[in-house]
Amino acid sequence: MPMFFRTAETISRFLHPLHRSREDNINEEWIAALTSKLSARYSRVRVKASHEIEKMAYTANTGRIYLEHLHIHPIRFFLTFTQQEVEDVDPDAEEFIAIQFIREMASITSAPIIFTSFIVSNAFESSQSLVGIIGTHYSSQLSNQMFSILGSLTILKVPADFLSNVGSGVKDFFYEPIQGLVHGPEEFLTGLEAGTFSLARGVVVAFVRGAADVTYLLSDNLATLTSDETFIGERNLYQKQLMYTNSAQRTVHDTLAIAGTTVVRGFQSAASGIIAQPRVHFSRQGASGLVIGAGLGIFGALVKPVVGLGDAAVVVMNHGLEATTATSLKGNKRLRRALPNAPSESETKTKLVCYDDMSAKIQQQVTKGETVDDVYLGHILTNHHLIIASEKYLWIIEKESVEPRCINWGEISYFEAGRSCMKIDVFSTQGTKSHMLRMRQNEFSSLRELLTLKLDHSSLVGTSFTDLQGIKVNQSGHVFGSLNIPKELEEFDDEESIIQSCHDRINILGSFLPHYFHDLDKEAWLLINSLTQLFSGWSSRRCVVVGLINATNESIQIKSINMVEGGSPCHVIPTIEYDPINAVLHPGGILLCVGWGAVPSSMQTGRVMISIETNSFACSLADSISHTSSVEVLAGYKVGFLEKSFDESGWWAKYWMLLQADSSNEEIHF
Numbered sequence: 173m174p175m176f177f178r179t180a181e182t183i184s185r186f187l188h189p190l191h192r193s194r195e196d197n198i199n200e201e202w203i204a205a206l207t208s209k210l211s212a213r214y215s216r217v218r219v220k221a222s223h224e225i226e227k228m229a230y231t232a233n234t235g236r237i238y239l240e241h242l243h244i245h246p247i248r249f250f251l252t253f254t255q256q257e258v259e260d261v262d263p264d265a266e267e268f269i270a271i272q273f274i275r276e277m278a279s280i281t282s283a284p285i286i287f288t289s290f291i292v293s294n295a296f297e298s299s300q301s302l303v304g305i306i307g308t309h310y311s312s313q314l315s316n317q318m319f320s321i322l323g324s325l326t327i328l329k330v331p332a333d334f335l336s337n338v339g340s341g342v343k344d345f346f347y348e349p350i351q352g353l354v355h356g357p358e359e360f361l362t363g364l365e366a367g368t369f370s371l372a373r374g375v376v377v378a379f380v381r382g383a384a385d386v387t388y389l390l391s392d393n394l395a396t397l398t399s400d401e402t403f404i405g406e407r408n409l410y411q412k413q414l415m416y417t418n419s420a421q422r423t424v425h426d427t428l429a430i431a432g433t434t435v436v437r438g439f440q441s442a443a444s445g446i447i448a449q450p451r452v453h454f455s456r457q458g459a460s461g462l463v464i465g466a467g468l469g470i471f472g473a474l475v476k477p478v479v480g481l482g483d484a485a486v487v488v489m490n491h492g493l494e495a496t497t498a499t500s501l502k503g504n505k506r507l508r509r510a511l512p513n514a515p516s517e518s519e520t521k522t523k524l525v526c527y528d529d530m531s532a533k534i535q536q537q538v539t540k541g542e543t544v545d546d547v548y549l550g551h552i553l554t555n556h557h558l559i560i561a562s563e564k565y566l567w568i569i570e571k572e573s574v575e576p577r578c579i580n581w582g583e584i585s586y587f588e589a590g591r592s593c594m595k596i597d598v599f600s601t602q603g604t605k606s607h608m609l610r611m612r613q614n615e616f617s618s619l620r621e622l623l624t625l626k627l628d629h630s631s632l633v634g635t636s637f638t639d640l641q642g643i644k645v646n647q648s649g650h651v652f653g654s655l656n657i658p659k660e661l662e663e664f665d666d667e668e669s670i671i672q673s674c675h676d677r678i679n680i681l682g683s684f685l686p687h688y689f690h691d692l693d694k695e696a697w698l699l700i701n702s703l704t705q706l707f708s709g710w711s712s713r714r715c716v717v718v719g720l721i722n723a724t725n726e727s728i729q730i731k732s733i734n735m736v737e738g739g740s741p742c743h744v745i746p747t748i749e750y751d752p753i754n755a756v757l758h759p760g761g762i763l764l765c766v767g768w769g770a771v772p773s774s775m776q777t778g779r780v781m782i783s784i785e786t787n788s789f790a791c792s793l794a795d796s797i798s799h800t801s802s803v804e805v806l807a808g809y810k811v812g813f814l815e816k817s818f819d820e821s822g823w824w825a826k827y828w829m830l831l832q833a834d835s836s837n838e839e840i841h842f
Contacts, residue, residue: 236298244290244306251283287313384489391482398472398479400449403441407479409540410437414487427491431484438480445472455822458773459710537576538562549625552618554611561622566596568607577607581626582797585813589616596623599816603653640723641833642759644682647689652719652815652828655690655697661705667740670702671766675745682748683760692719692747692762693815693828699766700824707768712823713739714795715768716780719828722749722757724809728831729787730755730763736781736792739770757786769795780825788831795825810834 290309295302395404414430446469453465535548538560547563560567560576566584569576585597585604594611597604611619639646665673678695681688696717707713722728735742742765746752749761757763765782772778780795789811791803797818805811814828 236296237302239292239295239297239302242290242292242295246289247285247287249285251285285314285317381489384486387482387489388486391479391486394475394482395479398445398475399468400441400445400472400476402448403445403472403476406437406441407483409544410434411483424491427487431487434483434487435477435480438477438483442473442476445469445476451821454712454772456772456777458712458771460773534558534560538567550622552615552622554609554615554619556610559609559619559622561625563626566623566626568609579607580797582801583816584627585816587623587627589620594619599813600653601817601820602656603651603815603817640830641725642683642723642761643688644684644760645686645688647686650687650689650693652689652693653817653826655694656700656817656826657697659701661702667703667706667768670699670706671743671745674699674764678745678747678764680748681762683762692764696764696826696828699764700826703766703768704819704824711771713768713771714778714780714823714825715766716782716793716795716825717827718765718782718784718793719815720757720763720765720784721814721828721830722759722761723830724788724833725759726833727751727759728757730757731785731787733763733765733782733784735767736783737769737794738767738780738782739778740768742767742782791829793825793827796822805834808834 287310290306297305395407398404449469449472450462450465453461453468455461457464530553531548531551534551538544538546538548546565549561549563551558551560553559556571558567558569558571560569565578565580567576567578579596579598583599585599587594587596589595590608592610592612594609594616596607596609598607609619674695678692681691685691696719699717700715703713703715707715733742733744745764745766746757747762749758750756750763751758765784767780767782769778769780770776779799781792781799781801783792784790787806788809789803789805791801791811793801795818797816803811810832812830812832814830815826817826819825
């Protein structure tokens with residue numbers, strides 16, 4: 173009994189911990205002190221919600237939209253991904269993580285991805301919350317389908333396709349005769365014939381498709397091992413072009429011609445790579461690159477023909493598969509239809525015009541089936557030529573020729589209309605070369621409008637000028653760049669002696685001399701010829717020479733001339749009309765700016781870029797046309813190029829710039 177009372181007392185105290193007997197003395201002072209202390213500490217709320225929490229609470233309760241019914245239909249597609257080389261991206265860029273993920277992905281073939289529908293009624297949510305809910309709906313389904321995507325890896329797809337095709341044939345082999353036997357003996361024989369044919373076709377298709385996939389995979393990996401960017405890029409481009417062609421209308425003759433082309437490409441690239449690879453790697457990494465390039469060239473000579481034969485075999489096998497199966501192999505199902513959304517303040521706008529079959533075909537030619545990063549702008553068709561303007565090139569296609577001539581817009585020097593032709597001058601290694609386009613008088617205005625889409629005619633300079641402001645003697649007859657003829661020098665000094673000798677000869681020249689332009693152009697080429705022979709072999713360096721002519725009636729203030737990239741200071745060689753104390757180039761004066769880079773190595777490319785800033789214009793000129801060069805001219809002036817010459821191997825560049833006044837009151841003849 174005493175045990176029972178103690179247990180009951182324990183339970184009572186547990187259920188009523190604050191219960192006290194009346195006999196217990198309560199310390200009221202302690203309770204009052206504790207209450208005051210807690211009131212002082214927690215009477216004011218010191219903890220304030222963070223800005224992010226307040227923002228989430230605000231957005232969750234404001235900007236809501238009401239949707240009576242939202243129905244997103246089910247989505248089903250097949251993903252095919254082929255791994256290719258990805259250009260280097262700045263690690264600080266936002267897309268770096270995504271591109272790193274793509275680099276690590278393996279090739280995927282026809283991976284089925286299915287998303288169920290999303291249905292909601294009477295929804296009253298903020299746009300941010302609604303997007304999050306929809307995103308969670310699709311992301312959760314995508315994560316559940318990762319194993320099916322992994323099962324579609326190209327290396328695993330081959331045995332899976334083999335079993336699928338053979339299994340389908342085995343099923344038909346038994347199913348068709350049984351179905352026919354239900355109806356009668358004659359239908360049984362028909363079903364037996366159909367089942368046997370399906371089994372044979374399934375076995376053949378399984379073997380051929382597996383062989384085609386394995387051969388393509390091996391050829392792709394071998395092409396990557398060559399490390400030849402040109403070969404890999406041309407091969408990928410050719411593969412994409414084949415994807416866009418209608419393979420259903422391709423005959424056996426067409427297939428064999430394509431296969432022969434891939435074989436020829438492999439052997440041609442193998443032969444050219446023996447010479448090109450050492451030269452490319454030598455220009456990038458110097459002496460060590462020469463050895464690496466020689467090894468890659470020999471390796472490519474052995475591997476590239478094998479890649480060409482493998483690609484040819486894949487083309488032939490795929491043609492056989494398409495002839496025996498109802499569905500085609502992997503390929504692009506449709507071209508891009510959506511246009512990019514440009515903001516209202518953007519200068520680049522997309523203009524929608526009525527569909528034209530001719531323009532559509534030309535657009536495919538310019539973008540090579542949307543595989544090249546270029547934009548079609550317009551075209552004109554004359555009796556003798558089809559002339560196309562794109563964002564990067566001017567295309568000239570003669571009716572008698574299939575291959576187009578692609579001219580970079582930066583290489584165009586000048587254009588003018590004649591009696592029966594349009595003359596377009598293009599920069600070359602040795603001066604300008606003229607392209608004469610025959611056309612009627614009513615076609616000149618259309619071509620002029622087409623050219624002015626990318627060219628500012630006021631800034632272009634012709635080579636037949638007869639009168640220039642600031643130049644005291646007529647200098648007509650000379651074409652800048654026409655003296656660019658390499659000559660072997662018997663002996664030459666170091667670079668400082670070359671610069672000093674050139675300075676002594678140019679410093680006494682002036683615009684009062686009859687052969688002023690000729691002599692200066694000769695000196696500019698002599699600088700390049702001497703420096704390229706001095707910096708040769710293991711110590712090869714790139715060099716740039718820029719000539720600036722002041723063809724105005726005003727003196728030009730030279731603010732700065734320096735090297736943005738390079739391994740030397742920028743040497744400035746002036747004529748007699750230059751004031752070195754005040755850094756002023758008087759009318760008719762000319763400056764030659766010379767600089768060279770460091771020896772290329774694995775650590776540095778040895779690029780060169782010269783920057784010139786005056787009170788009338790500013791420019792940056794690089795050692796190659798593929799590198800970014802810029803010219804910014806202030807109001808009242810215009811700058812044209814008399815010459816843009818580049819070495820085919822990328823070791824030198826030569827510019828001649830003409831600064832003129834841009835005033836409608838002053839007439840200048842070209």
